[in-house]
Amino acid sequence: MNEIKFNDSDQISKIGKTLIKCLTLCQKNEDVIVLSVNSGMKAKNHLANLGIVPGSIIKKKKEAPLRGPLEIEVKGSKIVIGRGIASKILVNCNKECNI
Amino acid sequence: MKDCCSHKERKKNQFIGNKINIALAGNPNVGKSVIFNQLTGLSQTIGNWPGKTVEKMEGHLNFLGHNINIVDLPGIYSLSAYSLEEIVSREYIASDEVDLIINVIDATNLERNLFFTFQLLELKIPIVIAVNQMDILRKRNKDINFEMFEQIFKVPVIPVVAVHGVGVYQLLEEAIELIYEHKFNPHKKEHRKKRRTHHHHFKIKHMYPKLELNTSSRELFQFPDLSPLLSFGKEVEEKIQLLEDNIEQNIGDTEKYHYPSRFIALKLLENDREIEKLISKDIHNSEIIKTSKDYRKNLEEYHGEEISTIISSEIYQNINKIIDSILIIDTRKETKKQSITDIIDHLTTHSILGYVILALVLIGIYYFTFIIGDFLGGLVDQLYTYLSTDIDTSTVAGKILWEGAVGGFFGAVGGVLVYVIPFFLLIEILQDSGYLPRAAFLLDKFMHVLGVHGKTIITMILGFGCNVPACAGCRIMETEREKKISIALTSLIPCAATMVVVMGLVGEYLGIGFVGLLFLINFIVIIFVGRILNKTMPGECTELIMEMHEYRKPNTRVIIKQTWVRTREFVFRSLPIIILIGILLEVMYIFSVLESVNIILTPITVFCLGLPAVTGIFLIYGILRKELTFALLEVLAVSIGVGSVSLLLSPIQMFVFSLVTMLYIPCFATIIIIAKQTNWKYALQISLLEITIAIIIGSIVNWGYFLIVNF
Numbered sequence: 001m002n003e004i005k006f007n008d009s010d011q012i013s014k015i016g017k018t019l020i021k022c023l024t025l026c027q028k029n030e031d032v033i034v035l036s037v038n039s040g041m042k043a044k045n046h047l048a049n050l051g052i053v054p055g056s057i058i059k060k061k062k063e064a065p066l067r068g069p070l071e072i073e074v075k076g077s078k079i080v081i082g083r084g085i086a087s088k089i090l091v092n093c094n095k096e097c098n099i
Numbered sequence: 100m101k102d103c104c105s106h107k108e109r110k111k112n113q114f115i116g117n118k119i120n121i122a123l124a125g126n127p128n129v130g131k132s133v134i135f136n137q138l139t140g141l142s143q144t145i146g147n148w149p150g151k152t153v154e155k156m157e158g159h160l161n162f163l164g165h166n167i168n169i170v171d172l173p174g175i176y177s178l179s180a181y182s183l184e185e186i187v188s189r190e191y192i193a194s195d196e197v198d199l200i201i202n203v204i205d206a207t208n209l210e211r212n213l214f215f216t217f218q219l220l221e222l223k224i225p226i227v228i229a230v231n232q233m234d235i236l237r238k239r240n241k242d243i244n245f246e247m248f249e250q251i252f253k254v255p256v257i258p259v260v261a262v263h264g265v266g267v268y269q270l271l272e273e274a275i276e277l278i279y280e281h282k283f284n285p286h287k288k289e290h291r292k293k294r295r296t297h298h299h300h301f302k303i304k305h306m307y308p309k310l311e312l313n314t315s316s317r318e319l320f321q322f323p324d325l326s327p328l329l330s331f332g333k334e335v336e337e338k339i340q341l342l343e344d345n346i347e348q349n350i351g352d353t354e355k356y357h358y359p360s361r362f363i364a365l366k367l368l369e370n371d372r373e374i375e376k377l378i379s380k381d382i383h384n385s386e387i388i389k390t391s392k393d394y395r396k397n398l399e400e401y402h403g404e405e406i407s408t409i410i411s412s413e414i415y416q417n418i419n420k421i422i423d424s425i426l427i428i429d430t431r432k433e434t435k436k437q438s439i440t441d442i443i444d445h446l447t448t449h450s451i452l453g454y455v456i457l458a459l460v461l462i463g464i465y466y467f468t469f470i471i472g473d474f475l476g477g478l479v480d481q482l483y484t485y486l487s488t489d490i491d492t493s494t495v496a497g498k499i500l501w502e503g504a505v506g507g508f509f510g511a512v513g514g515v516l517v518y519v520i521p522f523f524l525l526i527e528i529l530q531d532s533g534y535l536p537r538a539a540f541l542l543d544k545f546m547h548v549l550g551v552h553g554k555t556i557i558t559m560i561l562g563f564g565c566n567v568p569a570c571a572g573c574r575i576m577e578t579e580r581e582k583k584i585s586i587a588l589t590s591l592i593p594c595a596a597t598m599v600v601v602m603g604l605v606g607e608y609l610g611i612g613f614v615g616l617l618f619l620i621n622f623i624v625i626i627f628v629g630r631i632l633n634k635t636m637p638g639e640c641t642e643l644i645m646e647m648h649e650y651r652k653p654n655t656r657v658i659i660k661q662t663w664v665r666t667r668e669f670v671f672r673s674l675p676i677i678i679l680i681g682i683l684l685e686v687m688y689i690f691s692v693l694e695s696v697n698i699i700l701t702p703i704t705v706f707c708l709g710l711p712a713v714t715g716i717f718l719i720y721g722i723l724r725k726e727l728t729f730a731l732l733e734v735l736a737v738s739i740g741v742g743s744v745s746l747l748l749s750p751i752q753m754f755v756f757s758l759v760t761m762l763y764i765p766c767f768a769t770i771i772i773i774a775k776q777t778n779w780k781y782a783l784q785i786s787l788l789e790i791t792i793a794i795i796i797g798s799i800v801n802w803g804y805f806l807i808v809n810f
């Protein structure tokens with residue numbers, strides 16, 4: 001119990017050096033780390049409650065056809081996110097983002 | 100042993116009228132309702148939270164002589180004030196009405212579930228944690244270290260498999276102990292090792308003296324010191340402490356607000372409107388609110404993030420640090436095999452097959468509901484006819500009572516309930532299996548054209564069976580605008596009762612191709628209405644954010660139970676209204692009011708729609724229950740001796756009549772639900788809009804056909 005330390009924000013600074021890219025364009029099934037969520041307040045809060053905050057590791061699982069929503073895996077659960085919001089989630093994936 | 104029992108008996112009597120109030124709280128789909136059902140059996144009521152359109156499930160049981168009242172709270176992800184469910188839950192939990200919370204968490208999704216637990220702990224209310232779905236976790240070769248869990252959280256943590264009843268009564272045992280002891284004693288827990296499923300297996304270990312519930316047990320409760328667990332990063336924690344001190348100095352005891360001072364400080368920092376409103380009722384507190392604003396700005400500048408993000412990510416960081424010590428993963432046996440649910444998931448969200456399956460599911464719902472309903476309805480009708488032979492309906496009173504009240508009752512049972520029950524059953528299966536979010540995923544893009552996101556497709560699918568529960572289901576929409584559009588679209592879905600008319604007339608006499616054409620027109624109208632509402636209503640379409648649960652094998656008990664509860668609810672709510680209106684219509688008929696109604700409606704029925712004048716009153720009846728339009732037509736055909744409806748209406752009249760029945764107005768029960776979900780003004784607006792559309796489209800078809808044939 002005692003060796004568990006709470007609250008040191010090391011995770012974010014470590015990933016601070018990577019380039020910022022966006023979620024809609026990264027590969028499926030690739031682990032990526034969320035850098036920032038730039039949507040409106042309400043959506044941001046909703047996403048935060050579901051575990052999508054800067055620093056969390058997420059994975060794109062599926063895309064609905066015709067530029068529909070994305071299915072994301074985060075902390076063991078699957079979340080469907082509209083493409084508009086997904087394009088405002090910046091992560092450190094390997095493809096360039098066009099926004 | 101004998102002694103114990105008589106002792107128990109005696110004690111039992113003492114506890115009568117001595118209620119313990121427990122609330123079940125947790126994320127959606129974790130198994131709260133299953134636990135709730137296991138505990139309360141059939142003694143439940145569905146109501147609404149006062150003044151809110153959020154459903155309130157309440158039930159009672161007697162456990163070891165204690166009278167226990169349980170409320171199944173709506174599933175929520177946090178205690179912020181962003182959704183109505185969250186506000187309702189938070190206010191209820193904080194109120195004096197709750198003695199203890201059972202926080203149900205999903206063992207297979209600890210991180211996200213604990214996020215909510217962390218927030219609950221801030222409310223400093225007696226709490227028992229139920230770690231549910233342990234069966235699934237263990238199947239994945241994982242387990243949980245419950246001793247460590249309890250050590251860290253300092254509250255009782257119980258493994259539960261709700262669907263098998265494992266651990267559910269133990270939750271109550273712990274709850275009662277917690278309430279009476281006023282604190283958590285982990286060393287008393289040796290007896291926990293054995294798992295028991297039925298409550299008569301419990302030994303009465305502690306007989307507690309009669310509880311003085313007027314001095315709230317919550318006040319006496321010594322909430323454990325969880326400061327190392329719950330504390331935030333240095334900067335945030337510092338500000339919370341300062342704010343808390345400030346609150347305690349200025350307000351003193353925050354008991355009158357029902358929230359602990361630290362919770363208020365945290366929420367003020369988070370810019371929580373509801374708490375701010377609560378605090379600012381007292382003008383002396385404006386200083387505190389101003390300070391919280393400064394602190395918030397300070398923190399947001401320091402972290403370069405919005406406050407909600409800062410706080411959420413710090414909670415998640417805390418959770419990350421304890422997960423490793425709680426969760427045991429057997430790496431030797433970890434398997435990565437694709438399971439059957441993965442395959443089903445893949446197929447039902449496939450970019451081509453997914454849509455084919457969706458179409459089949461929709462047709463299947465309709466088909467099943469219709470076939471079963473039609474069969475049962477026939478039986479009910481026969482029963483009514485059989486009973487009617489001996490009844491004297493020659494007197495006015497006899498006519499009103501029998502044909503109005505009893506006929507209305509049988510009509511409601513035979514015309515509506517027989518469709519509603521199989522439909523509820525199907526919907527429960529569909530819902531319990533987890534299919535509906537897949538449909539929302541596939542059609543989200545399309546729904547944006549209509550001004551709503553994918554979740555509306557869920558309520559629209561529900562609408563195929565019955566618009567009434569479907570419109571009630573529109574409460575899941577996040578904004579008022581979306582709720583309103585969803586309700587309008589859902590109320591335009593042809594329900595099972597409408598299908599009776601369409602199949603009976605057009606399907607029977609004109610062929611299935613024309614049924615398809617009717618559907619197409621209906622579909623176009625839905626798109627049209629959606630587009631209009633999207634354009635005219637202020638605000639913007641929000642984007643879909645929705646959890647996609649894993650597929651599960653539907654649980655028979657849950658399904659039957661839910662179907663029963665919903666049906667019972669439906670019966671008690673709508674049957675009395677239907678019977679009343681049945682009487683009213685019968686009275687109007689006797690006093691020949693109906694004739695004049697037909698005459699008044701002539702310009703519309705005869706001139707615009709090209710229908711016989713007598714259909715006017717049928718359409719009025721149809722507002723009550725749509726299938727009545729067709730049923731009365733048949734009655735008329737028989738009574739004037741032509742025998743078949745086909746001699747009464749020409750093919751084009753049949754088509755127009757069915758089309759109008761499909762579109763012209765939501766049925767009475769639906770209008771009431773719409774009014775409840777929004778307001779009467781909107782319910783009337785929707786009705787007017789649909790009447791207008793029905794008349795316009797009906798006229799176009801009628802006159803278009805006339806012109807084509809004659810020129």
Ligand SMILES: Nc1nc2c(ncn2[C@@H]2O[C@H](COP(=O)(O)OP(=O)(O)O)[C@@H](O)[C@H]2O)c(=O)[nH]1
Nearest residue numbers: 127128129130131132133232260261262531654
């Ligand atoms: N395998 C398994 N399934 C469960 C368990 N508890 C609940 N479920 C299933 O989880 C789903 C959601 O349960 P429900 O009680 O409706 O969740 P609620 O949203 O929290 O009320 C249902 O399909 C249940 O059958 C459990 O312990 N084991």
Ligand SMILES: [Mg+2]
Nearest residue numbers: 128131132174
């Ligand atoms: Mg539930």
